[in-house]
Amino acid sequence: MSFPVYLKNGDQVKANDHVYCSPSWDTRDGTPYSVARIMQFLPPADAPKGEEGKNYLYTRVRLAWYYRPSDVSDRPVADSRLLLAAIYSEVCDINQLRAKCHVVHRDKISDLSGWKKRPDRFYFNRLFDPYIKKEFEVIPSQNVRNLPDSIRDVLISRYEYVVAEKEVIPDLTDHVRLCDSCQGWCPSPDTVQCDRCKRYFHMRCVQPPLMAKPSRGYGWTCAPCSRKHEQEVDSHEIRHPTPVPLKPKSNLPAPRGRGRPRKDRSLAEKEENFPVKHFNLWPFRYFGQHTVAEDTLDPEDLIFPRTATRLGPKFQATVPLGPNPDIPPADEERGDDRTVETFGLINTLTESEVVEVEECMRGLTDDAELRHNVDWLTEVIRRFSDAAIVARSFTSVNMKSTKSTIKWVKDDKGLYTTVEKASYIDEPWTRDEVVAFEDAIQLHGAELRAVRDEVVSRSMPEVVRFYGHWKSSKLGEENQRIRTAGVPPKPIRKQYMSAAEANDGQRVGLSDDEGSIVSQPSKIPSCGACRTRESNVWWKAPKGLPTSVLCETCGTNWRKYADLNVRPVREESLPTSKSRSGIEKREGTPLAGPSAKKARTTASAQSTPPPPTTAPQIRCLTCMKNGPLGKVLKCKQCQLRVHAGCCGAIVDPANVESWICELCENEESLEASVNPDCLLCPRAGREDRARKPWPPSDTFLRACKPTEGQGWAHILCSVFTPEVTFTDASRLRLVEGLSTVPRHRWTTKCCLCSEPEGAVIRCNDCSKEFHASCAWKQGHKFGFEIQPVKSSRRDTTIITTFKGESGCMNAIVSCKEHDHSKRDIYDICETNEGGETALQVYCQAYKQAPVGQAHALLRKARRLDSILNVRSDHIPLITPEQKSPDPQCYICDTQFSPAFYPITNRLNGVHTHICHGCYFPGKRYYATRGVGLITEINSLELEV
Template identity: 25%
Template sequence: MSDIKTAHNITETELSDGTTIYINDHVYLASEHLGEPYYIGRVMEFCTSHKRKGLQVRIAWYNRLKDIINRKSADPCLLVATMHSDIHPVSSIRGKCTVMHKYYVPNIDVYRKQQDHFYYNQLYDRYIQRVYDVVPCETVQNVPMDTLEALKSRYQFIAVEQGKAADLTVARRICCVCQQWCQSAVSVKCAACQKSFHMSCLNPPLVRKPSKGFAWQCAFCTRQEQLAESNPDSPIASVTSHTRSSSSKASSPETSESQQQTTKDLSIAAATAAVVATKAELKRQVRATRSQVKQQQQQETLALNSMVAEDAVNNMTDTSPNSTKTKPTIKKEGPKAQQMNMTNMWPFRYFGVNTAITDILDVDDRIYPRAKSRIGAKYQANVPDFVPPSRHSRHSSSTPASRSPRGSWQEESSTKKELQDILDRQTPISQDDMASPFSASSDMTSGMRPTRGTDDTVTVIYRPDILSEGTIDRYMDHVKELKNIPLPPYNSDLMDRALYELELNNYDTDTAYDNMSKLNGDDFKHIVEWTPAEIEAFEQSIRDHGHDLNYAKAAVKTKDMADIVRYFYQWKKTDRYEPVYSEWTKVYRPLKKFKKFPRDIKREAEEARLEKENEMAAAKSQEDTDLTIVPRSTYSSKPYQCMNCFTDQSRIWRRSPSDFDRKRKVFSKVLCNDCGIFWLKYAKIKPISSDTRIANMTISSNNAANSSSQLGGDHKRKRGELLGNMKKRSKEDKEYMQFDPSPCTICHIMSGPADSLYTCYACGMSVHHDCYGVKHKAEHIGWRCDPCQNKKKPVASYNYECVLCYNTTSKHQALKMTSGYCWVHVQCAAFIPEVKFTNPATFSPVEYIGCVNPARIEADCSLCDDKRGACVACSECSKSLHVQCAIDSNYRLTFEILPYNAKNHRHQPNCPIIPAGLFGPGSASGIMVPQIICPAHSLTGRQLIRIDERTANESRESALYTFCKNYKRISSNSTPAMRRYLASSAFMQSKKAHKKIPSQFDAVIESLSMDASLSSYAGSGPCRSRAILTSSSSSSASKSARSCSQCPAKFSPIWWSVGANPYSLQRLCQRCHNKEQFNHQHVH
């Protein structure tokens, strides 16, 4: 039973803003989900509920077009009506609006410009999922009069299938024979005289309507044409020709009065001639009945009288010679909401192709749209009648040819005789087996068993209203006191047998009691004793297969299925049920909750009361807050600007249409109150002119400048500190450090400048900010290393393996992302000179992995024997090894300062030089070269800087950061495309591999030379490869120097370097280069 009750005495209510809502008003309602506009509906009635707080309202919904066809409508004011309603609290109403049918809107353009005005002309049914046209009942004409009166008195609109409304709004069609209404499906229309006839009223009746593209003509018009063709000079011929021309085109308003009068006279003359011709034809009709002749005479008389009366009326109305006939206009006035004709609170009624005309007269007929019937041969299978099987007898030997015309009933009588013989041979059923009709039917065939559910299988146990309730109670009390029956007083078998004895003894309580006193345990066949072994087998079946009793029957073969089912329902109420059945539910139904027996009524009532209070509190908190409004607590922390009109002045800020997060605390995109309300009402962003946007942007910028100028430095500092503390507190509330700080993974010490040690909140790895490349002034709280950040917001590969050493033995790996979205160790990238960093401050992304010397790739690591990756050589013994393998084996990673002479290195005259005393009083000046030295070698006499040392100046930078800042940076003139081309060209040069790994000093000089060449040719292309692209931006000197070394050519699409040295100043043009490649191929 529903908890909703109609409040008949409430017809209006007042909202919190003072707006009064009446029944049949159209209102806005708040959406249940964020990102959706207001719902629009009509107030049907006010309701109350003991389960819901506050006054409720029943709303009839209107849908927007995008909600039905999933397509944006060009007109936001267009709605689609529905016949679906819901109950909502009155507090969800957000305002009033106006919704009218399009028929009642005099000027649609003016109406749409009015605020909060909507219109509709269609209805959507969500069950059939079809759209119907909505037609006002006052425009309906082509229906019977009683049906039309019922429609107009009970409904305001009817819903019909699309395209069917025109057939209902035309003039009423009357059959010229029976003078009754003509339905389009069962009537035809004459193509000449435009009169309608029932197909059954024609003589002979018309079986079906003409096919598409063909017309039908009545007998009278056909006879007129025949007479006109036989006598062209007769007045009938002229009238017929005139009728044809007038029926083929509509009469124009410019027709003169004389022509109209001539037409009327000719029509009357034609009608008179038709009467004469018809009488002559009737005399020739042999099969015409008297009723048909009389009916035809009445039709002719009515036709003549109507024509004469119409002529007289027209003569009286057309008094002036210049008067013209005008079409009457219909005054379309929208019905007031309180005056709409409704039935069951709905102004709509389905009146489509699946409705019978007579159904409208029934007040209780279903008014909702209905689909085509699914009953019939088209949808159901044709199942033949059931014929019971019969045994072969001597009567079945007759052949089909010898059967008489009455063979069907003879066969049926013989079948019945055979069935009777079989029944007579069956043993009679004793009285003891009456309670079980199928107990004696084991010898019956399946065809002879009675059908279940019929009177043959029903055993009457007790009939009420024969004895009084007091008599029955006294009889049952006496039976329960009997000692000869081994059943408890509450046993259902005992009660059923006591009532059954009353039925057998004609409800004589004394006789029934005497019979009950003579019974013992053997008379109750359902009393079955279960052994402990059978109980254990039954419970094990429940543990393994749950409630599937077929497995229980297979486990307990000594009991029938009836005994097992009876025992199961008795056992289910015992304490053994939950511990046994829970073993099955733990695997297959882990969310199963068992009911407690006996039930605690007080506890359940208390839980229900608490749950109801919680629901009411949640509903109250939800009603008091509008989720579309940005919380006012955020207004002071951030100045908002409307994303549509760009204004920064609004009393209320609302969420953007794309904001679906209910728990959002920071809002980057908002709408002002005007733009937000417009979108909520019309589901469309409010159109704003460009001039208004520019003006609002100017005002906003001026306000921002004024506010910033008024704030002093102290205020800025305090506000910044306040915001910083607030962010810090918010992060502290969300993030918790689960790891203790450990030594830096790169330099292996914990000491350093204040707040320089960072610990990853995800993996616990600790690094110094200048050893790992942490962003400047990054927050310690919640900081994550690059791999852990990639796990949270993926941008690179999930395979966290260094592509330069493939060493994954260490617990914490200081990895950085490459330009190819792979990973490398910071130490591996720093100690291989060819590899560089795009941003030396953050050591990422790592570039030029493809530019690594091929000798490093071909070398095998002497520590791990892994052929993958790139190796470096010991500066003393030239042993090849991976950088990370050297770290794991306690090799020494240092930076050696070597002297540099610019005259001996022409390719790199501007090499970075480390000043003397940078790392202390004893540090020399020179080039900083990364070195890996075996533990057995001596370090005396060498200027080495350990990786854990820092500069002696105020900055206290690590040695690794100092090296990368000076020797690992990439030219600012290069682009990602140039660097990719340089790497790919180096891969093409990998065939000309070096025999051994170059020294670290030479590799550093070569890498600097490579970067300098890339910087010098930034306008023309990468120079790491042998191909040098020409450019118009090159200087004239470079163009003059760029000439072929083998021919006098000075212009070439591509310049190629000579020899193996990619930095040679000699060049080859494209033509000479092709010749050299051709000769080289033929030689080899």
């Protein structure tokens, strides 16, 4: 029996209705709804076959898809109601049905303009085949006239439309063409037309028969017309007038005019409910230049579009002649028993030989589990087969060697030989490898190449084999659980209402089955398209918009019609200025919109409107994109231009024009060192600084932050060095933890500048190591990526949300040679709906020092304790408690330090000490005696 199907809004749907179809919002990644036609409703996949299965409620539906032109090509299409049909179906979950719509062929619509003004109305006039990537014309089958009556009647009775190439349509819609000789139907491929009498002939009916049609640009005349033409020429009584080129007559339907839409309600309802013939669930079939007309009479004939093969003679195989019996065969010919790797010959053995093989197999191993191992059994059968080929005794077969052999391998000299390959049984997987494999399976599914990239210690064949065993073990555990506890009950899932609920007139409002309605938007939500702040319902917005929500109108237009008119973002960060009326316009009001104050009605006021005011745009040196003043700050002294969120600046809107960066501010306040060199980068000598001032103001590397030791560090280096934190992450102030950077980061050479100084970081996609500043100069990719977090690790992982995507946010630095198009990497200056940059969100979540646990000095002492514990075995320390002369720092002359490091001047051999505050794990050291006095210890060649 059949059950009525009702959607959430109470509309009943049945076969051949058109619907919107879409999975959940997260699954489809913000793409619009798909339009499809319901072909049939289906019970669950595991329902019994036959009549018993008809008693189950429908849980699946077979849909015939439509494409939008933008889905199949990069060609922009302004008409959002135009679709492309397709002879392609798919079975989907019935819960993916969203709402009803109407799709009609273009020729069935009398008023196209009025049709497109009505909601949920679409039309099509072409078909796209997803397999051969080609578009075809779709015409009503009644317009096809150049066919025999028997074929045309069958075509019209079965199908509503016909699919063909554009160049074939004039021939199909022409009047029926009959051969003037045999009065038989003339199909286009085998027909030739006389250029004078315009009659058609079969090429085989012409005397002599034509082997091919005339070349392009040439015509053909029949014998009577040729004879008549010769007589006219010989008589010299006729003078041919100059031919006037005529416009070729087209058999296509006349184009429709664009008149005023007719408001005929009954006609519009009749058109949307127009009955359409379907044969085997399809309303159209292919009838183009690659179709044999008589084959359409067969109901089992394929209806899909066809095309000619693209493989010419160049790609065809050339089969050589048979072997010459006079020439002796080669010593080693590929394909015989010596070169083909035989997997098994058990089926060719006699019964006594099979019994002997079984007896020998029992003595090969005592391990019961190994006897049932597929890989072991495969290798045993192969070795017994090799013994049978060379007539060797089966008792000589043993499994002591785990190595297998492979034949027909070409060596360095170009000769084929037999070599020994790897073990036929893989080494047992470790626990770490299994965990990495299962995590990769959960992330990538059955894409084993992506899984292999996660499990780097195993080869691709090993991953494939382990996946088969792993999947079988999981299936065995599931079967054992079913045998123990029984089949679990299926959850009740209903996309549709019961008939009683529908008859009661119950209507369900907006449903959130797809999970795209934002129940609790931000305090001041703003539509990412029209910028309005008023809406009854807020929908999730696709990626790439200024905000992550859409109003009800824009959200509906995007989901149904893939139509989203994005208005440019107003410069909200400008200093608030009142309009001429004294009333401040709210965000979302068009710039050219009417003023709140009543405008003057004089002629002068109307004729000379005030010029629109445009906000100044400043290009950020980080992302190289323009932004309004306030969002992008410009230093008053050094002209540094950077997004406020990327330098931790919080500026009063009234003082944005007088903003000064921290390096310029320090020149007056002298709160930190006057040496602006980054402590995480290679040190520049005095000659380099004199030749090229550092840091330059035309790059993001000018943005620096003071450290806890009154030094300086680039914001870029501080953010992308994992061990470094900030005392105040919201303002990116006081860089902490430089001493916790591992020693190997300081001693490794940068692959870009070859300097062994500074702290290097590693590329996320390869093993290259470089300084963050060097990578920035080379144009490498800097950004942030959000990785999903397993439910079992959510308690131990910091989860943050950016632009609607939640997970663990990672700082990504990748070489510019890698492909980043398949990864969602947020740029440093990319902002979310709250106006925060990706750098801000990352630093606030992962770069904040634990200031609530201890004050700064205690945190530094704890880091010092950990460093001393680690380096106590490698670096000799002199603590104040040891009985020795009071040490004094050679750089800062202090006598108070948790530890002193002995150093030696290689020039004069004098032994001295450096305090822990002046010591740095590099080769060059700098210290400040007072303000402005720099001592370069490296010139003394000190050795720790």
